[in-house]
Amino acid sequence: MAAFAAVERRPSPPVSARSSRPACDDAASAIFSNAIMGESTKPPASAGPDEARLPAEAVEEMRAHALECFPDECCGVLIGSADGAVEVRRIRNIQDQMHARDPERYPRTARTAYVGDPDDLRDALESADKPGRKLMAFYHSHPDHDAYFSEEDVAQATPFGEPSYPDALQIVISVYGTSVKEIKGFAWSGEDEAFREVRL
Numbered sequence: 001m002a003a004f005a006a007v008e009r010r011p012s013p014p015v016s017a018r019s020s021r022p023a024c025d026d027a028a029s030a031i032f033s034n035a036i037m038g039e040s041t042k043p044p045a046s047a048g049p050d051e052a053r054l055p056a057e058a059v060e061e062m063r064a065h066a067l068e069c070f071p072d073e074c075c076g077v078l079i080g081s082a083d084g085a086v087e088v089r090r091i092r093n094i095q096d097q098m099h100a101r102d103p104e105r106y107p108r109t110a111r112t113a114y115v116g117d118p119d120d121l122r123d124a125l126e127s128a129d130k131p132g133r134k135l136m137a138f139y140h141s142h143p144d145h146d147a148y149f150s151e152e153d154v155a156q157a158t159p160f161g162e163p164s165y166p167d168a169l170q171i172v173i174s175v176y177g178t179s180v181k182e183i184k185g186f187a188w189s190g191e192d193e194a195f196r197e198v199r200l
Contacts, residue, residue, distance in 0.1 A: 050198060050199065051198055051199040051200075052137075052169055052185050052187065052198050052199070052200055053200075054078070054086060054200060055084075055085070055086050057086075058078060058086040058087075058088050059183065059200070061088040062076070062088055062139055062171065062173060062183065063173065063180045063183070065088070065090055065141075066141035066173040066175045066180060067175060067178065067180065069093070069110075069141065069143075070141070070143050070175050070177075070178075071111055071143045071144070072093060072095075072096075072109075072110035072111055072114075072143065073093055073095070073110055073111070073112070073113065073114040073140055073141050073142070073143060074090070074093060074114070074139075074140060074141045074173075075091045075093055075114045075116050075138070075139065075140040075141075076088060076089055076090045076091045076138075076139050076140075077089045077091060077121070077124040077125075077128070077135065077137070077138055077139070078135075078136040078137040078138075078139065078169075078171075079124065079127055079128045079133055079134070079135060079136060080133065080134045080135075080136045081132060081133055081134075082132040082133070086136060087127075089120075089124040089127070090120075091116040091117060091120040091121055091124065092116070092117040092120050093110050093114040093115065093116065093117075094115055094116070094117045095108065095109060095110040095113045095114050095115050096109050096110045098115065111143065114140055135165060135167075135168050136168060136169060137168050137169035137170065137171050137185070138157070138165075138168060138169075138170055138171070139170075139171035139172070139173065140153075140171075140172065140173070141172070141173040141174075141175050142172055142173065142174050142175065143175050144175070144176055144177075145174060146174045146181065146182070147172040147173060147174035147181070147182045147183060147184040148172065148184070149170055149172060149184075149186040149195050149197075153170065153172070154194075154195060157170055157195070162193070163188045166188040166190065167188075169185045169186065169187055169198070170185070170186045170187075170195060171183060171184070171185050171186075171200070172184050172185075172186070183200060184197060184200065185197070185198045185199075185200045186198065
């Protein structure tokens with residue numbers, strides 16, 4: 001684990017700017033996108049909210065996940081229930097397995113890329129499709145980088161030019177060393193046809 005004091009904190013670029021953080025492998029992104037598509041019917045696009053309220057327990061669980069995985073990236077899903085509870089479903093990042101199997105095709109490790117385990121994602125989405133439950137958000141961490149939704153993140157969330165799940169938030173967790181610097185949410189705006197930051 002890199003020493004916190006040695007980390008250079010980079011300013012967050014705008015969402016439209018290309019990230020200095022390496023992108024996920026193209027093939028890995030395709031696997032992740034196909035997995036989250038599943039068999040669900042895609043809901044209609046709508047303007048994103050200005051604010052999204054999450055239970056403190058859910059936020060703390062995401063923070064803990066990001067810290068436990070550091071210096072690797074974590075990823076997961078938030079599932080809401082009719083009673084207002086929010087389940088944080090952790091998804092295994094299989095980027096290291098892909099890298100070990102074929103480092104030429106997958107040159108990056110989980111330190112700078114992620115792809116969710118397809119079985120984990122399928123289970124999570126099937127759970128979210130049950131009566132009284134709803135897919136609320138996808139989340140992932142940026143180790144040693146700020147919380148912004150990069151062009152690579154947008155491309156992964158919109159494999160066919162628009163979100164597979166436009167009503168689901170995209171949450172990014174910035175982790176530096178042993179601290180979570182910030183957590184930001186991004187919602188799809190059907191009017192703007194882009195992800196816009198929302199208050200969490």
